[in-house]
Amino acid sequence: MVDLRSDTLTRPTADMLDAMMHAEVGDDVYGEDPTVNALEAEAAALFGHEAAVFTPTGSMANQIGLQLAVPPGEELLCDIKAHIVNFEMGAAAALGGISTRTWTTERSRLDASLIEPLINPISPHVTPTRAIAIENTHNIGGGTIQPLAELRALRELADSYGLALHLDGARIWNAHAATGVSLREYGTLFDTVSVCLSKGLGAPAGSIIITDAERAARARIIRKRLGGGMRQAGYLAAAGRYALANHIERLADDHARARHLAESLEPYGICEAEQVDTNIVLFHGPDMPKLAAAAAEQGVKFGAMGPDRARLLTHLDVDDAGIERAVKVLSDLVR
Numbered sequence: 001m002v003d004l005r006s007d008t009l010t011r012p013t014a015d016m017l018d019a020m021m022h023a024e025v026g027d028d029v030y031g032e033d034p035t036v037n038a039l040e041a042e043a044a045a046l047f048g049h050e051a052a053v054f055t056p057t058g059s060m061a062n063q064i065g066l067q068l069a070v071p072p073g074e075e076l077l078c079d080i081k082a083h084i085v086n087f088e089m090g091a092a093a094a095l096g097g098i099s100t101r102t103w104t105t106e107r108s109r110l111d112a113s114l115i116e117p118l119i120n121p122i123s124p125h126v127t128p129t130r131a132i133a134i135e136n137t138h139n140i141g142g143g144t145i146q147p148l149a150e151l152r153a154l155r156e157l158a159d160s161y162g163l164a165l166h167l168d169g170a171r172i173w174n175a176h177a178a179t180g181v182s183l184r185e186y187g188t189l190f191d192t193v194s195v196c197l198s199k200g201l202g203a204p205a206g207s208i209i210i211t212d213a214e215r216a217a218r219a220r221i222i223r224k225r226l227g228g229g230m231r232q233a234g235y236l237a238a239a240g241r242y243a244l245a246n247h248i249e250r251l252a253d254d255h256a257r258a259r260h261l262a263e264s265l266e267p268y269g270i271c272e273a274e275q276v277d278t279n280i281v282l283f284h285g286p287d288m289p290k291l292a293a294a295a296a297e298q299g300v301k302f303g304a305m306g307p308d309r310a311r312l313l314t315h316l317d318v319d320d321a322g323i324e325r326a327v328k329v330l331s332d333l334v335r
Contacts, residue, residue, distance in 0.1 A: 007315035011239035025234035036235030047187025051216035061194035071129035072097025108141030143280030170196035177251035201243035
């Protein structure tokens with residue numbers, strides 16, 4: 001089976017499993033797990049921040065970041081297709097009491113000039129804007145990389161209004177691998193950064209919220225409140241440490257395979273290779289659920305996102321032979 005539904009489907013490699021098996025652990029709720037502590041310190045340093053907090057999931061890391069920035073009853077601005085307002089079960093409102101408003105751009109690529117008119121002042125007449133969230137790379141946009149110039153302009157805008165910036169960096173590793181922009185460069189533009197270890201990097205679970213020391217201390221309280229305080233979490237953290245050391249640069253292989261997949265299928269009119277920035281290929285055409293079901297019967301899985309849209313994601317567990325298999329099955333079906 002060639003499974004292209006998501007890069008969350010990766011499984012630990014043998015060397016990663018070995019690192020997990022030999023991890024030194026303690027009780028992380030007491031701050032005594034040395035492997036978790038090492039992972040947090042390494043991640044904070046990579047992104048140019050003081051501190052970090054290991055979390056079980058990316059959604060929890062995002063929600064902690066939002067609660068750090070926005071008091072209950074106040075407002076966050078984000079893209080209309082952002083993960084935090086589409087795929088986190090209304091957690092910002094349900095758990096944080098946070099109101100959201102959104103903007104729309106082509107392929108969810110940031111245009112900082114569109115955001116200033118949306119900012120509400122602190123006033124008894126409107127919901128005050130407190131923070132802005134950016135997703136990089138952007139999942140539903142198709143692995144879109146946010147332009148560095150726009151991110152810098154957004155930082156200037158946020159500073160001028162006294163707003164916090166949160167980065168949903170679940171796939172920031174892909175943006176770094178594709179552009180060469182350093183993780184520190186991305187990280188220091190934001191007050192809080194969430195990163196995922198269990199997508200392209202191949203760890204079995206875990207994300208990290210990265211920020212300054214004061215916010216990190218508050219993040220641990222929020223994490224505990226949300227049920228995210230784990231005990232001997234070092235076994236999972238060891239997988240994350242291995243991933244950071246060994247699996248970032250190899251993301252370029254996933255990007256090359258995604259581009260090859262798109263270029264091979266572009267003649268059939270179902271995708272555009274020039275829109276593949278990283279490891280996500282968006283498809284369009286009639287009756288995508290039917291096409292997905294037919295492909296699965298022949299050993300190739302991908303995810304339909306509605307009646308006429310679908311996506312394929314390349315990742316650690318799909319090699320060149322798997323991509324060629326996917327090209328053959330899908331081209332035969334759409335032909």
